[in-house]
Amino acid sequence: MQSAFPPIFVISLEREPERRARMRQELAGFDFEFFDAVDGKALDAADYAHRMDAEWFRIMRGRELAPGEIGCFLSHYALWEHLVETGIPCALVLEDDARLEDGFRKVVAEAVKIQDEWDVVYLAAMKKPLRTVRMIAALDGCRWLIQCRRRTGGVGYLIRLDAAKALLHYCWRIRSPIDYLYTGWWDNGLRVYAIDPAIVRHAGMPSTIMTWEGGKWPKLKRTLLEHAAGYFWRKADKLLSRARSKG
Numbered sequence: 101m102q103s104a105f106p107p108i109f110v111i112s113l114e115r116e117p118e119r120r121a122r123m124r125q126e127l128a129g130f131d132f133e134f135f136d137a138v139d140g141k142a143l144d145a146a147d148y149a150h151r152m153d154a155e156w157f158r159i160m161r162g163r164e165l166a167p168g169e170i171g172c173f174l175s176h177y178a179l180w181e182h183l184v185e186t187g188i189p190c191a192l193v194l195e196d197d198a199r200l201e202d203g204f205r206k207v208v209a210e211a212v213k214i215q216d217e218w219d220v221v222y223l224a225a226m227k228k229p230l231r232t233v234r235m236i237a238a239l240d241g242c243r244w245l246i247q248c249r250r251r252t253g254g255v256g257y258l259i260r261l262d263a264a265k266a267l268l269h270y271c272w273r274i275r276s277p278i279d280y281l282y283t284g285w286w287d288n289g290l291r292v293y294a295i296d297p298a299i300v301r302h303a304g305m306p307s308t309i310m311t312w313e314g315g316k317w318p319k320l321k322r323t324l325l326e327h328a329a330g331y332f333w334r335k336a337d338k339l340l341s342r343a344r345s346k347g
């Protein structure tokens with residue numbers, strides 16, 4: 101049984117000093133390290149063109165990936181590379197718009213004690229309630245480690261070294277926003293669980309990822325066949341998540 105508190109990495113753009121200052125306040129009393137995010141606005145498309153494979157996302161959602169989404173994808177990927185290169189057995193990853201709920205330290209410590217039972221643990225809340233498949237373990241008097249079907253995003257999560265290694269392979273191609281890929285546990289084979297009720301939430305700050313000129317996502321025209329393909333893919337995705345969660 102392991103109980104040492106994991107190292108904390110905060111993914112943050114170097115050009116966002118106000119966000120970093122807020123995270124220093126949020127994490128007062130914790131040892132943590134800023135991990136410089138990849139700035140999507142400063143990216144040269146030629147540097148990652150060999151990894152792009154986002155056609156299926158365009159068909160599903162009717163839009164291209166935003167530069168900030170690509171930067172976010174590459175930021176998490178770079179952090180997983182860092183974990184593998186340094187051999188860190190378990191880490192806690194936060195984005196710089198995270199807020200900690202009461203009991204954060206205790207619940208994380210309890211989850212780390214049973215880290216042999218999971219690969220990735222979501223810490224953040226969603227707008228909609230999580231759909232519990234099964235209870236994994238009680239963490240304190242009111243929170244559980246659960247298996248669920250709903251994605252909860254990358255604002256905060258625990259990750260083990262073996263999972264980071266697997267995700268470097270699984271997420272090498274840039275196919276969609278990072279949340280869609282590393283949370284697709286029914287495809288990547290990882291034991292991806294969540295803490296419910298959540299111990300991390302969004303700070304409600306303006307996004308530095310989903311920014312387009314004019315403030316709106318430019319929609320792309322899709323053929324009827326592409327609309328149908330996107331619809332049936334989403335339905336199949338839901339069915340597979342249900343079937344494999346029972347398996």
